[in-house]
Amino acid sequence: MDNISALDVRKAYLGVTVRADGSRLTPILMRGDTKLEGIFYQSVVAMSKKSYERRRLSLALKYGTPRLDEFHELSDVSVALQNEACAITYMWERDAESLPGVKTIRLLWQDT
Amino acid sequence: MARHLNTIPGRLVVMLLLIHALLMPPLFYAISGTVESTMKDIFIDKLRNVAQIFVDRFDSLEPNATEQRIVELLDSAILSGQGRYAAVDIGGRTVTSSLMTAEDAAQFQEDFAFGENGDDVYYLSLPISGLAEPAVLKLGYDESPIHEDLDGIGRTLVYVLSAYLLLTLLVAGLVSVTVVSPLRWLQTASRAISSGDVERELRPDSRLAEIVALSNDLETMRQNLVGINERLRDEIAEREQAEADRRQLEDQVHHDQRLRSLGTLAGGVAHEFNNVLQPMVLYLDLALDDIPADSPVAKNLLYVQELANRAKGLSQKILTFSRQDSDPRFVTENLASVTEEAVTMIRALLPATVDLRIDIDPECSPVKYVPEQINQLLVNLCNNAFQALSGASGHISVSLREEDVSDQLAKRHPNLAPGSHVVLEVRDTGTGMDAATQERIFEPFFTTKEVGKGTGLGLSVVHGIVKRHDGEIVVESEPGRGTRFSIYLPPVGQVEESRQDIARM
Numbered sequence: 001m002d003n004i005s006a007l008d009v010r011k012a013y014l015g016v017t018v019r020a021d022g023s024r025l026t027p028i029l030m031r032g033d034t035k036l037e038g039i040f041y042q043s044v045v046a047m048s049k050k051s052y053e054r055r056r057l058s059l060a061l062k063y064g065t066p067r068l069d070e071f072h073e074l075s076d077v078s079v080a081l082q083n084e085a086c087a088i089t090y091m092w093e094r095d096a097e098s099l100p101g102v103k104t105i106r107l108l109w110q111d112t
Numbered sequence: 113m114a115r116h117l118n119t120i121p122g123r124l125v126v127m128l129l130l131i132h133a134l135l136m137p138p139l140f141y142a143i144s145g146t147v148e149s150t151m152k153d154i155f156i157d158k159l160r161n162v163a164q165i166f167v168d169r170f171d172s173l174e175p176n177a178t179e180q181r182i183v184e185l186l187d188s189a190i191l192s193g194q195g196r197y198a199a200v201d202i203g204g205r206t207v208t209s210s211l212m213t214a215e216d217a218a219q220f221q222e223d224f225a226f227g228e229n230g231d232d233v234y235y236l237s238l239p240i241s242g243l244a245e246p247a248v249l250k251l252g253y254d255e256s257p258i259h260e261d262l263d264g265i266g267r268t269l270v271y272v273l274s275a276y277l278l279l280t281l282l283v284a285g286l287v288s289v290t291v292v293s294p295l296r297w298l299q300t301a302s303r304a305i306s307s308g309d310v311e312r313e314l315r316p317d318s319r320l321a322e323i324v325a326l327s328n329d330l331e332t333m334r335q336n337l338v339g340i341n342e343r344l345r346d347e348i349a350e351r352e353q354a355e356a357d358r359r360q361l362e363d364q365v366h367h368d369q370r371l372r373s374l375g376t377l378a379g380g381v382a383h384e385f386n387n388v389l390q391p392m393v394l395y396l397d398l399a400l401d402d403i404p405a406d407s408p409v410a411k412n413l414l415y416v417q418e419l420a421n422r423a424k425g426l427s428q429k430i431l432t433f434s435r436q437d438s439d440p441r442f443v444t445e446n447l448a449s450v451t452e453e454a455v456t457m458i459r460a461l462l463p464a465t466v467d468l469r470i471d472i473d474p475e476c477s478p479v480k481y482v483p484e485q486i487n488q489l490l491v492n493l494c495n496n497a498f499q500a501l502s503g504a505s506g507h508i509s510v511s512l513r514e515e516d517v518s519d520q521l522a523k524r525h526p527n528l529a530p531g532s533h534v535v536l537e538v539r540d541t542g543t544g545m546d547a548a549t550q551e552r553i554f555e556p557f558f559t560t561k562e563v564g565k566g567t568g569l570g571l572s573v574v575h576g577i578v579k580r581h582d583g584e585i586v587v588e589s590e591p592g593r594g595t596r597f598s599i600y601l602p603p604v605g606q607v608e609e610s611r612q613d614i615a616r617m
Contacts, residue, residue, distance in 0.1 A: 005241075006171070006239075006241060007168075010164075034224075035224060038225070039224070041160070041224075042163075042224060042238070043238050043239065046160040046161055046163065046164035047157050047160050047161065048153045048154075048156040048157040048160065050157075051153070051157045106239070106241070107239050107246070109237065109239070110239075110248060
């Protein structure tokens with residue numbers, strides 16, 4: 001998991017299959033925090049929310065790509081991360097530090 | 113104002129204005145909102161893509177890339193699109209683009225939505241992992257072109273919606289004119305019809321099915337009304353004509369009755385007068401026989417005898433009028449010869465200035481008549497015609513023909529039956545008579561001449577002769593245009609039929 005690049009993460013969230021350590025990356029969407037979502041759209045997928053949602057829908061309709069898991073609660077995200085070996089998501093640094101077994105692989109944004 | 117609002121165009125315009133007043137604002141905000149949202153989304157989308165490209169380019173730099181190379185990339189970020197800010201925070205220091213203004217360099221305030229922070233610049237920061245130390249790329253792009261575009265689109269939208277409203281009102285106006293124009297035409301035509309111009313057709317120049325159907329129904333109604341009106345008018349005219357005929361008939365009957373009464377009275381007087389006159393004439397004859405012819409008394413008695421004879425003639429005329437004269441000798445033959453003889457005699461008595469014309473149809477049916485009386489009749493009528501010329505030149509026409517009496521003429525003269533009649537006609541171009549004079553011309557002793565110039569018995573005698581011949585006399589006269597006396601005599605066969613009809617009754 002250490003060698004996952006920003007491009008790999010982006011690919012995974014855009015529906016492209018990415019493998020790391022022999023396993024397929026499973027991206028998880030974190031909902032409910034507007035600013036966190038804004039950082040996600042700006043720093044991870046590099047597009048607007050509307051474009052991203054349209055692309056996800058298009059992939060689902062065209063290729064049958066399964067929809068990404070979405071969670072609003074941190075506890076749910078935590079469970080999902082623990083159940084899936086190669087699951088990735090985005091969250092505030094303080095939340096990441098509070099969850100056991102979660103590894104930070106990239107810093108997306110810093111408050112200036 | 114209220115009057116205009118209660119018209120079709122008024123209602124239509126008000127309705128359209130209300131509908132548009134309700135629909136236009138939400139429509140405007142819906143369209144402009146959608147456009148604004150889409151444009152902002154496209155802006156952010158494009159900006160994030162561009163930023164990502166620059167992150168990728170920084171990531172692909174050598175870890176120990178020079179600051180100059182970093183500045184070059186930042187300059188490139190400023191030059192791509194509407195760049196206002198480009199900097200990299202690396203190892204506690206900030207490398208900025210050489211194209212940034214000092215004012216812009218101090219403004220960085222990160223945005224996650226278009227228009228955030230109200231600074232007209234969209235700032236974003238992205239981590240860079242390709243350099244020797246952790247770094248953050250910071251970019252800022254101008255939002256004002258999007259604001260200007262949105263303002264422009266808003267204005268265009270206002271123009272388009274205003275044009276749409278005007279066009280709608282224009283179309284509504286045209287539709288109103290198309291509908292209202294034939295309706296107004298129908299209204300004008302209906303008013304004309306109600307004012308009496310019932311011949312005005314109710315067919316406006318319109319192809320609208322509803323208007324055509326309405327005008328067809330109204331036209332049918334008008335035609336029915338016209339039909340009823342015409343029938344009523346005909347009925348009224350018929351009744352008026354019948355009333356006029358009845359009045360004329362009554363007048364004629366009254367006239368005949370009056371003449372008959374006068375005849376009876378005058379006949380009685382003439383009869384008594386004759387009874388006195390006869391012995392007077394007889395004794396005069398005896399007295400003349402007894403005295404010498406050259407005595408002065410004989411001369412006086414002869415004068416008295418002449419006067420007595422004139423009185424006898426007068427008395428005879430009255431008896432003829434009253435049809436009480438002695439049994440006349442009837443003959444049955446054509447009237448041509450007796451007419452010709454009478455006219456020959458009359459012509460000799462008239463001055464050369466009078467043009468006497470004669471037109472006799474020798475093929476006329478025979479009638480039963482008394483030659484002396486027909487002769488007397490013609491003499492009296494011609495004498496009357498000559499006196500109507502008042503000594504001036506002119507002409508008198510005498511004609512004999514056969515004519516079918518129409519029902520209309522028979523209606524006006526109760527003693528005249530429809531069918532063939534022999535007509536003896538005397539016409540002059542003299543002074544003519546007014547209606548009042550015509551009413552009394554057959555009364556005995558009625559005259560328009562000066563006292564002592566006429567007995568007033570000429571036309572009375574004519575009337576008596578015609579009645580004795582079962583005929584009818586028709587007078588047509590107009591002051592200044594002459595007079596026509598038409599004597600209708602029944603042909604022999606018709607008289608027989610009439611008598612048989614009477615016998616059967």
